[in-house]
Amino acid sequence: MSKKPPRLVYSTRSEANLSQPKPRGPGRSLPPQQQTIRVMLDKKKRKGKIVTVAAGFQLSAPDLKALEKRLKQDCGAGGTGKADSIEVQGNHRDKIMAKLSSLGYKVKRVGG
Numbered sequence: 001m002s003k004k005p006p007r008l009v010y011s012t013r014s015e016a017n018l019s020q021p022k023p024r025g026p027g028r029s030l031p032p033q034q035q036t037i038r039v040m041l042d043k044k045k046r047k048g049k050i051v052t053v054a055a056g057f058q059l060s061a062p063d064l065k066a067l068e069k070r071l072k073q074d075c076g077a078g079g080t081g082k083a084d085s086i087e088v089q090g091n092h093r094d095k096i097m098a099k100l101s102s103l104g105y106k107v108k109r110v111g112g
């Protein structure tokens with residue numbers, strides 16, 4: 001008895017795109033001077049807990065990971081990195097804005 005190879009049951013991708021991998025964000029990082037970062041507080045879907053979100057990064061995955069680690073250490077808090085944003089637990093909007101400005105990013109405060 002020979003085993004049959006696994007077959008594709010369902011896919012939302014067309015046949016032409018099945019052989020090509022999905023794109024995963026920018027391959028190279030833009031210089032900080034060319035990026036505008038939006039910094040906001042958020043507590044949606046977090047049981048009322050506040051999270052500071054810095055969004056709009058156009059960085060490669062390793063650069064985003066390094067910046068995430070640096071911001072979390074400066075704030076003394078935990079957090080996570082998403083596709084183009086960094087979330088830091090707690091209200092650290094002013095610290096993050098100051099740090100990003102010192103690194104050369106253009107920073108905008110969003111929300112109240």
